[in-house]
Amino acid sequence: MLRDCINILFTALPFIAVPFVTQKSIVSLAQYVRVLKLFWQVTIAAELEYRVNFVIAVISSIGGLAGSLFGLFLFYRTDYTFPGWLWSEALVVLGIFTILQGVAATFLVPNLNKIVSYVQEGTLDFVLLKPVSSQFWLSTHTVSLWGLPDLIFGLVIVFYAGRQVGLSALDYLAMLPPLGFGILSLYSLWFILGATSIWFVKIYNVTEVLRSLLEAGRFPIEGYPAAYRVFFTFIIPVAFLTTVPAKTMMGRSEPTWLLGSALLALILFQFSRWFWRFALRFYTSASS
């Protein structure tokens, strides 16, 4: 089971490497994929040394999931429904949210929360002297298997709820682009926050703020008052992370939302790259 998951992870490699490749040559893409593969092989080897950790991650994941299922159940038991959302449809949103949580715990947390210590310990120097993009290095050098249980349970919920809603294989595929854009947006926001450690050096908790705001993605965005909806769409784009992929899946999403989600992701990603270069100008002139 674990092996399969790891294999699936590795087949996803090229897609993760693509955005970082600056020279549009196949050669450098191949090199990036090779580096990425090694990064992950090495960290997975290190993490599997500690088996108890993984068991605990599974248990905490089940616990967290039971909690949110119960929360959702409380809403619908009293005949309250999110406007326009059936119980099983809301469950899809919860499933996508759980997948995102898994993605964050697997890919984002272990890397982006460590930028701070790179800056503090000065080991960023080594990264900057490597002939690969430093943003790529900092964003991908480890993965944590801790997120895998969330990924798996998230998929289980989506498929379970999807069956009740009556989704086809095509619908699941349709969900992938908006989900991918959502992840890219989330990554970019997270990275931008991590990059501010160049100036503030001690900001271990700044990404926690982002994380707790993302909790809002647990439920369909229509469940929130209008003001909140504006906030979670335009300020912290939570709506694009879970609600839009779920709606797309159920064939209820308007093209404008899809387009918006793609635009947002690309703009945020480009901005994160620009921001990192901008931040480095300060790192390189301030440290001795």
Added chain:
Amino acid sequence: MPIIDVQNLRKVYPVAVKEAGMKGTLQHFFRRTYRNIEAVKQVSFSIEPGEVVGFLGPNGAGKTTTLKMLTGLIHPSSGHVSVADYRPFERRNDFLQKITLIMGQKQQLLWDLPALDSLRINAAVYNLSDTEFRQRVGELAEMLSIQDQLRQPVRKLSLGERMKAEMLAALLHRPKVLFLDEPTLGLDVNAQTAVRTFLQEYNQRYGATILLTSHYMADITALCDRVLVIHQGSLIYDGLLDGLLEQFAPYREISVEFDRTQSIDPATLQTYGNLQSLEGCQATFLIKSDELTQTVTRLLNTLKIQDLTITEPPIEDVISQVFATGRT
């Protein structure tokens, strides 16, 4: 054609100034005042391919700042730097393939894993093929004699072994220019010697250019013919190591053991030169190099002497004296 060329290199840092006390803290918070610190002032030098050059200076003299400008980690405030025909601060991939920076107090190897894992990552980053990787690791591990330790987690290695593994990781891409910042810091004498011998061998085998800073003069004397001395941001000496002694310590130490029948009077001894110590029949003088022959002849002719030795002052003392007085 020099491989490292530096002209009028200058680096100015703005440093926030804060008065002591609560009032100062508040002022510091609301209206910060900055003072410019000139860490490196108009430094110029050039290094030919294959040279091993020592970079000396007390803490805070500007050594690390200069190394960081040479490797492209920081942007010079003004002046010209070129390393292997590249402008370092652009950090082009071709440039990064040609250089390396080894820092004695920082490490790049992954702590919990065998060094070999970190090496494989570096091989991929520098785009080495598997054959190249195996061959180079074999070769360097043999030169460093750490073949057996590469499979142990880095945290289980001794400081000396770790430094060797760090060097291996930093040299896997066979850089042409090596920058070393205190590579022997904290190592015991054996490990220091091993590192020196390795660097010497690496330099000879691959014709690599090496610029290193160290607080251990033994590193410098063993490796470098040429030294650069930087003090308070200015280059105060650039030339042969031997010349450094001539310029900053143009004197020799003469130790004399008198015959027991010789009456010893400090006042008369003072006339021969700068009397440093007098204990029983033993006396030491500091004599200017150019008066050396004359003084020795005079001593031998007029006093009954059993033994006489002439020594160069220890280079550590000379250096620290130079730094203490800031003489140029």
